[in-house]
Amino acid sequence: xxxxxxxxxxxxxxxxxxxxxxxxxxxxxxxxxxxxxxxxxxxxxxxxxxxxxxxxxxxxxxxxxxxxxxxxxxxxxxxxxxxxxxxxxxxxxxxxxxxxxxxxxxxxxxxxxxxxxxxxxxxxxxxxxxxxxxxxxxxxxxxxxxxxxxxxxxxxxxxxxxxxxxxxxxxxxxxxx
Numbered sequence: 723x724x725x726x727x728x729x730x731x732x733x734x735x736x737x738x739x740x741x742x743x744x745x746x747x748x749x750x751x752x753x754x755x756x757x758x759x760x761x762x763x764x765x766x767x768x769x770x771x772x773x774x775x776x777x778x779x780x781x782x783x784x785x786x787x788x789x790x791x792x793x794x795x796x797x798x799x800x801x802x803x804x805x806x807x808x809x810x811x812x813x814x815x816x817x818x819x820x821x822x823x824x825x826x827x828x829x830x831x832x833x834x835x836x837x838x839x840x841x842x843x844x845x846x847x848x849x850x851x852x853x854x855x856x857x858x859x860x861x862x863x864x865x866x867x868x869x870x871x872x873x874x875x876x877x878x879x880x881x882x883x884x885x886x887x888x889x890x891x892x893x894x895x896x897x898x899x
Contacts, residue, residue, distance in 0.1 A: 728759075728763075728768035728769060729768060729770070731769075753769065791826065792811065794846050794849050795811065796887070798843050798846045799839075799843070799887065802834050802839070805832050806831070806887045808885075809828060809832075809886040809887040809888070810884055811828055814827075815827065817881060817882045826853070827855050827857065828843070829857045830859070831861055832860070833860060835858075839856045839858050840856065
């Protein structure tokens with residue numbers, strides 16, 4: 723999901739928590755299949771996503787929804803999960819239009835302070851190599867914003883979301899009758 727960036731085997735192993743030897747074999751297979759680009763830089767072999775791969779959009783979408791961003795954020799927010807009603811990624815990262823250097827927009831609704839959220843998400847920023855931009859609201863603030871039909875809420879609710887805590891159906895059920 724870091725298009726335009728390249729990594730050597732040990733960097734990828736460190737970021738993914740895998741063993742370099744096993745990982746190297748899989749990276750070679752992915753490069754041979756055209757999913758990755760393999761490039762010699764000095765005495766290192768570096769791998770990057772192949773933007774010309776015909777299935778890159780689908781692979782990125784799968785990663786985004788499974789073992790990618792949501793899992794990292796869920797792990798980061800786990801200590802606060804009892805205080806959170808809903809948490810989801812929105813914006814460019816959720817709709818698949820992210821670019822290198824863009825931040826990750828996360829909306830959090832619950833009884834949790836902004837400083838708690840920032841502290842919890844600090845490790846995710848290191849993993850993503852990009853800033854995590856939390857929008858934090860109490861449940862009461864969120865409901866009030868929904869009742870006032872604020873444009874920010876309408877925009878967020880009408881666009882794609884990747885749920886970290888809660889589901890789309892649970893969010894919609896909160897505002898029915």
